[in-house]
Amino acid sequence: MSIDSASAREARPRAAKPKKPPIKKSEATRARILDAAAYVFRRKGYAHARLSDIAKKARTQTSSIYYYFESREAIVSEVLRIANEKTASYVNAAISEQPVGATARERITAAIHGHFRIVLSDNDYTSAHMRIFDQIPEKLQEHFLKVLDQNAGIWRDLFDAARAEGAIAPDVDLSVLRLLLLGMMNWSIEWFKPGRMSVDQIADQAARLFFDGAGPPRAPAP
Amino acid sequence: MSIDSASAREARPRAAKPKKPPIKKSEATRARILDAAAYVFRRKGYAHARLSDIAKKARTQTSSIYYYFESREAIVSEVLRIANEKTASYVNAAISEQPVGATARERITAAIHGHFRIVLSDNDYTSAHMRIFDQIPEKLQEHFLKVLDQNAGIWRDLFDAARAEGAIAPDVDLSVLRLLLLGMMNWSIEWFKPGRMSVDQIADQAARLFFDGAGPPRAPAP
DNA sequence: GTCTATAATCAGATAGAC
DNA sequence: GTCTATCTGATTATAGAC
Numbered sequence: 001m002s003i004d005s006a007s008a009r010e011a012r013p014r015a016a017k018p019k020k021p022p023i024k025k026s027e028a029t030r031a032r033i034l035d036a037a038a039y040v041f042r043r044k045g046y047a048h049a050r051l052s053d054i055a056k057k058a059r060t061q062t063s064s065i066y067y068y069f070e071s072r073e074a075i076v077s078e079v080l081r082i083a084n085e086k087t088a089s090y091v092n093a094a095i096s097e098q099p100v101g102a103t104a105r106e107r108i109t110a111a112i113h114g115h116f117r118i119v120l121s122d123n124d125y126t127s128a129h130m131r132i133f134d135q136i137p138e139k140l141q142e143h144f145l146k147v148l149d150q151n152a153g154i155w156r157d158l159f160d161a162a163r164a165e166g167a168i169a170p171d172v173d174l175s176v177l178r179l180l181l182l183g184m185m186n187w188s189i190e191w192f193k194p195g196r197m198s199v200d201q202i203a204d205q206a207a208r209l210f211f212d213g214a215g216p217p218r219a220p221a222p
Numbered sequence: 223m224s225i226d227s228a229s230a231r232e233a234r235p236r237a238a239k240p241k242k243p244p245i246k247k248s249e250a251t252r253a254r255i256l257d258a259a260a261y262v263f264r265r266k267g268y269a270h271a272r273l274s275d276i277a278k279k280a281r282t283q284t285s286s287i288y289y290y291f292e293s294r295e296a297i298v299s300e301v302l303r304i305a306n307e308k309t310a311s312y313v314n315a316a317i318s319e320q321p322v323g324a325t326a327r328e329r330i331t332a333a334i335h336g337h338f339r340i341v342l343s344d345n346d347y348t349s350a351h352m353r354i355f356d357q358i359p360e361k362l363q364e365h366f367l368k369v370l371d372q373n374a375g376i377w378r379d380l381f382d383a384a385r386a387e388g389a390i391a392p393d394v395d396l397s398v399l400r401l402l403l404l405g406m407m408n409w410s411i412e413w414f415k416p417g418r419m420s421v422d423q424i425a426d427q428a429a430r431l432f433f434d435g436a437g438p439p440r441a442p443a444p
Numbered sequence: 445g446t447c448t449a450t451a452a453t454c455a456g457a458t459a460g461a462c
Numbered sequence: 463g464t465c466t467a468t469c470t471g472a473t474t475a476t477a478g479a480c
Contacts, residue, residue: 026463045357047269050455063458064464072456105437134353134412135267168436176419176427177436183409184402191401205398213435214390214399215327221441248445272473286446288475 030068032058034082037075038124046076046135076136080144083129088151090118095154104162109207111158115185116203120192130189152178167211181210252290254280256304259297260346268298268357298358302366305351310373312340317376326384331429333380337407338425342414352411374400389433403432 036058040049051072055062069075094114098107118126133141155178162168168177184206192202258279262271273294277284291297316336320329340348355363377400384390390399406428414424 029463045269047267047357051457052455061465062456063466066457067463131356135269135357166438169438172427172430172436173419176424177431179410179413180406180428180431183412184406187405187409188401190405197395197398202398205394206402208394209399209402209432209435211435211437213431213433213437214394215433215435216388216391217443218440219443221439251445273475274473283447284474285448285476289445294474 026068029058029060029064033060033065033068033075034078035124038079038083038128041076041079041128041132042124046132073137073140076132077140077143079125080129080133080136080140081147083125084144084147084151086123087115087118087126087129088154090114091154095158103167104158104165105167105211108158108162108167108210111155112181112185112207112210113200113203115182116188116199116206119185119189120199120202127189130186152182155182181206184209248290251280251282251286255282255287255290255297256300257346260301260305260350263298263301263350263354264346268354295359295362298354299362299365301347302351302355302358302362303369305347306366306369306373308345309337309340309348309351310376312336313376317380325389326380326387327389327433330380330384330389330432333377334403334407334429334432335422335425337404338410338421338428341407341411342421342424349411352408374404377404403428406431 033054036054036056037049039057040053044053051065052062054075055065058065065075069078091111091114094110094117095107098110102110119130121127133144156174159168159174159178163170163174168174188202192199255276258276259271261279262275266275273287274284276297277287280287287297291300313333313336316332316339317329320332324332341352343349355366378396381390381396381400385392385396390396410424414421
């Protein structure tokens with residue numbers, strides 16, 4: 001920390017002090033702890049992540065964490081909340097980038113791209129979510145299962161629209177279909193290695209598999 | 223334990239004692255500990271599974287476990303080894319139940335059914351494997367990643383045959399396709415609840431999705 | 445082979461000075 | 463807001479009697 005920045009802060013006239021400075025120091029520390037927690041949870045899982053690891057990564061002390069969070073559980077809860085928020089907004093953004101008249105198939109394809117991008121991104125929050133979900137206390141799991149189900153509403157709407165447009169065959173179960181698709185996408189975190197194929201190429205393959213299957217090309221029924 | 227059974231054992235003439243009784247007592251205890259470990263790992267994950275939980279379920283003492291296994295790690299390693307063995311033999315069995323002249327598509331469909339059955343079965347070993355894999359020590363993970371890749375050989379062969387028969391379009395990447403399919407199947411453990419649909423019905427949907435996609439029915443290209 | 449201590453660690457949480 | 467010191471509880475692993 002330079003003397004300049006410190007003295008500049010001191011020099012600011014009290015009377016004019018802004019009510020909402022861009023980032024308060026405590027906010028910044030809290031954010032650093034959360035980032036560190038997501039980082040550590042992603043790499044070590046929930047049980048093996050020690051508060052001391054998080055503190056170290058956040059450049060603070062284990063005991064200082066308790067100034068910002070009530071408990072270890074409170075930290076993980078906040079990390080998961082943020083992760084869900086990010087995932088939903090990513091998928092929503094991908095969908096709304098489509099033009100107004102886009103078909104259901106086009107919007108689902110866009111959503112698939114968005115979902116793959118967030119799952120396979122470098123985002124510690126969403127990666128941590130995938131990794132630790134089934135290690136966290138049951139109470140938390142139940143809570144976030146509800147959140148997850150709410151977020152699935154986007155997909156349900158998309159699928160309903162697709163069926164109405166005839167883009168999904170009338171005799172398949174939409175719930176199972178949605179869960180199979182989400183599994184296909186979520187599991188990719190287990191095997192994806194950057195390099196051979198890009199995330200968008202994988203998303204293309206998945207979208208094509210989803211609508212047309214892996215079988216040989218066929219003509220639309222007359 | 224009844225007096226009858228104890229005295230019956232005593233009464234067996236020494237001279238005639240069989241060299242290889244069906245199950246030695248120590249073997250039985252060892253097996254009980256492993257079953258208990260799979261049971262507990264499946265339900266609590268790796269980190270939260272205490273040796274005392276396993277001991278309790280196996281109706282023995284925590285310290286007695288050390289007579290059979292060198293460490294906690296040795297137990298989990300054996301559980302995973304058994305799980306892999308079971309999965310491979312299940313899928314292989316499903317494939318070989320197909321008649322000799324079966325098409326690649328028929329054999330892949332059979333394999334999909336076999337894989338769903340093992341993943342969604344009540345088998346504690348394979349369920350534990352899914353649940354704890356990314357919580358175990360890195361050394362173990364590396365080892366079993368190799369085993370997993372060996373087992374994937376079955377699928378690779380199946381896919382190669384399908385391509386040769388024209389059952390898989392020529393321009394899709396077989397590795398990505400295989401991984402997407404496995405993800406679709408493996409993730410099902412996260413959402414499957416017995417009741418609404420049977421395992422075989424889900425497998426049917428998945429196989430159809432895999433070959434034909436979710437889109438409306440289409441006619442083979444001329 | 446099994447049981448009763450008990451050692452050895454380790455990590456989450458708290459108290460209180462600064 | 464942050465730091466040092468410490469408490470507390472839990473869990474793997476071992477020693478040694480039976």
